[in-house]
Amino acid sequence: MDAQRLKDNFAAVAEQGDAVALFFYADLFVRNPHLRDMFPIGMTGQRDKLLRALGQIVAKVDDLPALVPFLRQLGRDHRRFGIVAEHYPNVGASLLATLRHFSGPAWTEDVESDWNAAYSLVAKVMLEAADEDALSSPAWWNGQVVAAERRRFDIAVLRIQPDRPLPYTPGQSVALEVPSRLRHWRYYSMANAPRPDHTVDFHVRLVDGGPVSPVLVRATQPGDRVRMGAPIGTLTLDESSNRDVLLVAGSTGLAPLKAILEQIAGRPRPPRVHLFFGARDRDGLYDLEHLSKLAAELPWLTVVPAVSDEIVPDETGGHGFSSQLRSGAGPGHLGLGHAGGAHGGIEHGSLPDVVARRGPWPGHDAYVCGPAAMVEPAIERLTASGVARDRIRLETFADAQR
Numbered sequence: 001m002d003a004q005r006l007k008d009n010f011a012a013v014a015e016q017g018d019a020v021a022l023f024f025y026a027d028l029f030v031r032n033p034h035l036r037d038m039f040p041i042g043m044t045g046q047r048d049k050l051l052r053a054l055g056q057i058v059a060k061v062d063d064l065p066a067l068v069p070f071l072r073q074l075g076r077d078h079r080r081f082g083i084v085a086e087h088y089p090n091v092g093a094s095l096l097a098t099l100r101h102f103s104g105p106a107w108t109e110d111v112e113s114d115w116n117a118a119y120s121l122v123a124k125v126m127l128e129a130a131d132e133d134a135l136s137s138p139a140w141w142n143g144q145v146v147a148a149e150r151r152r153f154d155i156a157v158l159r160i161q162p163d164r165p166l167p168y169t170p171g172q173s174v175a176l177e178v179p180s181r182l183r184h185w186r187y188y189s190m191a192n193a194p195r196p197d198h199t200v201d202f203h204v205r206l207v208d209g210g211p212v213s214p215v216l217v218r219a220t221q222p223g224d225r226v227r228m229g230a231p232i233g234t235l236t237l238d239e240s241s242n243r244d245v246l247l248v249a250g251s252t253g254l255a256p257l258k259a260i261l262e263q264i265a266g267r268p269r270p271p272r273v274h275l276f277f278g279a280r281d282r283d284g285l286y287d288l289e290h291l292s293k294l295a296a297e298l299p300w301l302t303v304v305p306a307v308s309d310e311i312v313p314d315e316t317g318g319h320g321f322s323s324q325l326r327s328g329a330g331p332g333h334l335g336l337g338h339a340g341g342a343h344g345g346i347e348h349g350s351l352p353d354v355v356a357r358r359g360p361w362p363g364h365d366a367y368v369c370g371p372a373a374m375v376e377p378a379i380e381r382l383t384a385s386g387v388a389r390d391r392i393r394l395e396t397f398a399d400a401q402r
């Protein structure tokens, strides 16, 4: 298999945009109408998931140590859809038909045999993982909501009791399905380290127009049922490291980092931890009260809240001005309690800027979670502040601004 040839071919096909996914699903459902019911009724915004994953797979095709764990998680996670070995050739055939169609004259026998080999490998790894998992775990967990707390109009904290233990590592996520949005599974991160009673907390932020998050935030109550898939994700604590830790959370990106924080708190000798928690405005710092209590109890923990967009009152109590102006205002903005950089203990500026301002951070491990618009600049600022790139672990919730 020629990895570069595969990557080049996929890049040329992917350039053709939405038409690729449309063709793939049309082909899949025309050839296999019985598969249609496995997918959500409305598939807008859904179609590119499989093909985007294929892009990630192709990008790692010559890096098996990274690829195999990803595929194994994907295989285990696919058990919740009721997929069995016989379905894989159906998807493989439509995938190849799609790639052939969009490659035009670039489609050669060699390219076809590369794709056949790659797909067989992917299917084999996913299926093996699913089969192994079936020996010890259910295909999904049923859960009951035991508490639903609306922290503000668009953020809720839900506590769910699974019907049997749901083993996971802090920092991971599960796909969740609500009965009123069947087959619209969405990932949410567990916001706590595993508990003796097995309950899990989720922090959900409403995305306008999304099918699932408005239901979870506005219409979910104790007693409601959900289904959960297998835990996935690699934003997990490196337990072999004794380095000090930075946790950088944008909005509900706090959830997995809070789980990691709880895990650290269980260590006999916790490292120093700085938790940066950012939102657009103060209201968005929906968990600050709890985090402040933790910071007061745990001498090794510093919590740095930050807001990016809020109009803050000036010192004379007169008209407010934008924190974006403030955050660019220079070296007076050094941290909590300093006039100019923080008001009422809250820093002002974009989260990556605030993290950089409080640095440098050589010798630290960093864990970052939030929207791509926050995560990407955060990585840049962290590496510029002395954090080695391979000491940064991250999870991106969505491409759009959270």
Ligand SMILES: Cc1cc2nc3c(=O)[nH]c(=O)nc-3n(C[C@H](O)[C@H](O)[C@H](O)COP(=O)(O)OP(=O)(O)OC[C@H]3O[C@@H](n4cnc5c(N)ncnc54)[C@H](O)[C@@H]3O)c2cc1C
Pocket (backbone or CB within 6 Å): 045, 173, 186, 187, 188, 189, 190, 202, 203, 204, 205, 206, 207, 209, 210, 211, 212, 213, 214, 233, 252, 253, 255, 256, 371, 395, 396, 397, 398, 399, 400, 401, 402
């Ligand atoms: C691994 C992982 C873990 C996640 N964990 C959490 C979590 O703990 N808490 C949480 O609130 N969300 C989390 N998300 C996002 C979550 O899965 C949903 O995408 C989100 O709740 C919106 O769901 P929806 O069905 O309403 O809209 P979707 O159909 O998912 O999204 C509608 C549109 O909005 C965009 N979008 C998705 N999320 C956001 C967002 N936050 N802000 C702006 N636009 C967005 C999508 O790209 C899409 O274009 C996670 C995502 C991933 C991949």
Ligand code: HEM
Pocket (backbone or CB within 6 Å): 035, 038, 039, 040, 046, 047, 049, 050, 053, 054, 057, 074, 078, 081, 083, 087, 088, 089, 091, 119, 122, 123, 175, 185, 186
């Ligand atoms: C190369 C093999 C495959 C890859 C890389 C792949 C990848 C993915 C990804 C990334 C998702 C989105 C997960 C989520 O966000 O919830 C997904 C969902 C799904 N996949 Fe697969 N998959 C593969 C094979 C299959 C096969 C063989 C089937 C059988 C029909 C299948 C059926 C589904 C269904 C029903 C969904 C849920 C609907 C959706 O979210 O679009 N997949 N797949």
